[in-house]
Amino acid sequence: MGNKVTTAVFPVAGMGTRFLPATKSVPKEIMTLVDRPLIQYAIDEARAAGITEFIFVTSRGKGALEDYFDLAPNLEEELRRKGKHDMLKVLEETNMDSGAIAYVRQHKALGLGHAVWCARRLIGDQPFAVILPDDVISAEKPCLQQMVEAYEETGGNMVAAMEVAPERTSSYGILDVESDMGNLLKVKGMVEKPKAEESPSNLAVIGRYILAPSVLKNLDEMKKGAGGEIQLTDAIATEIENNRSVYGYRFAGQRFDCGSKSGFLQATVAYGLARPELREDLASYIRDIAPTL
Numbered sequence: 317m318g319n320k321v322t323t324a325v326f327p328v329a330g331m332g333t334r335f336l337p338a339t340k341s342v343p344k345e346i347m348t349l350v351d352r353p354l355i356q357y358a359i360d361e362a363r364a365a366g367i368t369e370f371i372f373v374t375s376r377g378k379g380a381l382e383d384y385f386d387l388a389p390n391l392e393e394e395l396r397r398k399g400k401h402d403m404l405k406v407l408e409e410t411n412m413d414s415g416a417i418a419y420v421r422q423h424k425a426l427g428l429g430h431a432v433w434c435a436r437r438l439i440g441d442q443p444f445a446v447i448l449p450d451d452v453i454s455a456e457k458p459c460l461q462q463m464v465e466a467y468e469e470t471g472g473n474m475v476a477a478m479e480v481a482p483e484r485t486s487s488y489g490i491l492d493v494e495s496d497m498g499n500l501l502k503v504k505g506m507v508e509k510p511k512a513e514e515s516p517s518n519l520a521v522i523g524r525y526i527l528a529p530s531v532l533k534n535l536d537e538m539k540k541g542a543g544g545e546i547q548l549t550d551a552i553a554t555e556i557e558n559n560r561s562v563y564g565y566r567f568a569g570q571r572f573d574c575g576s577k578s579g580f581l582q583a584t585v586a587y588g589l590a591r592p593e594l595r596e597d598l599a600s601y602i603r604d605i606a607p608t609l
Contacts, residue, residue: 319462321526323438324367324445326358327431329375329422334576343381345449348566349578350594354574356410358449365460367445371438373431382419383534414432427545432527433535438588443467446548448523452583454590455569459524463565466500467526467566472561473552476524482512487521489549491564502566506553519564521549521567522571531555534592 332344339347348351362370374381387471388407395404422434432446445460453459467474477491492505493516507516525548534551556562572586573579588598 319443320366321443321445321467322367323369323371323442324362324365324447324460325371325373325432325435325439326355326447327373327422327451328355328378328381328449329373329425329431330542331375331425333539334452337373343378344379344575345378346384349452349574349580349583354449354452355381355384357452358447360409361410361453361458361460363456365445365464367460368402368416370412371435372417372419373422373434374419375422375425376513385417387408387411395469395598401441402548410455427540427547429535429546429548429551430538432548433532433546436532436535439529439532443526443528445541446523446525446527448575450575452572452574453522453567453568453569454572454586456585457568459567459569463524463526463569466563466565470500470561470563472563473528473531474526474563474565475503475552475553476522476567477519477564478522478566479518480520482515482518483512485512485515485518485520489547490515490517491519491521492516493519493564499566499568501566503562503564505556506562508547508548508549521564522567524567528555528560529551530560599602 328343328345328418330344332339335344335347345355349357359370388500392407395407404487418438420434420438447460463474480488486509489506489508490510491501491503492507493501494504501519505516506521519571534554535546538546539550539588540546552562572583574583588594
């Protein structure tokens with residue numbers, strides 16, 4: 317049902333102030349989780365879902381992010397000369413074909429909805445995905461791939477969803493569910509950052525979306541929502557008002573909020589333990605310090 321999703325938008329214009337002073341000169345998206353930048357996890361997930369066109373919404377000071385996906389001929393030649401073919405293979409996985417990535421600037425921090433709207437001319441009239449690199453999701457089958465497979469059956473709009481503690485609803489967009497079909501949720505409304513006592517559920521929208529191009533037209537109105545920002549959640553809610561389908565998708569996997577220091581540290585431990593060459597030493601260290609915690 318509907319067109320195939322081959323384009324993804326990556327909103328990466330944020331200043332990363334929660335990680336200062338590191339982000340004074342290093343874009344948050346290329347801070348490393350074990351030995352890969354956050355953005356590499358997002359790109360790998362997009363590729364697994366069949367994405368072939370990548371749109372980055374950036375801002376001033378993100379040059380290092382753009383350089384990361386470029387070729388490094390001097391480094392490659394040095395590795396080749398030293399016979400480090402395993403490292404060459406790792407490096408090749410970071411390269412992107414010429415023309416596969418496009419960059420647009422968000423000049424003012426006006427919200428996630430505004431960031432997505434900035435990419436409207438490159439998206440055109442096709443369905444598209446949005447991936448927030450701060451949300452790292454560990455899953456046997458990548459989260460966006462799970463969603464794309466479900467979307468091929470439903471069409472419409474789809475957001476990743478997970479349960480959060482009631483006291484945490486004020487930090488998320490929250491779904492008002494019409495019908496619960498297990499992994500798939502038919503949505504009748506969305507509320508951005510409601511208070512716990514006003515929240516329609518505890519099902520929060522996480523940073524993966526598959527959206528119809530009509531969402532971009534909703535964003536044209538530039539309506540300010542929670543926090544005085546242009547919220548993507550509000551533009552998706554307008555889809556429901558216009559009798560267009562919106563679904564939530566309960567993904568299988570563990571989400572880490574790498575936009576926070578604690579979430580980043582938790583992800584580092586989890587991904588470190590998942591690496592065979594690191595597991596024994598890291599697990600031993602954790603066991604040694606556990607009695608002192």
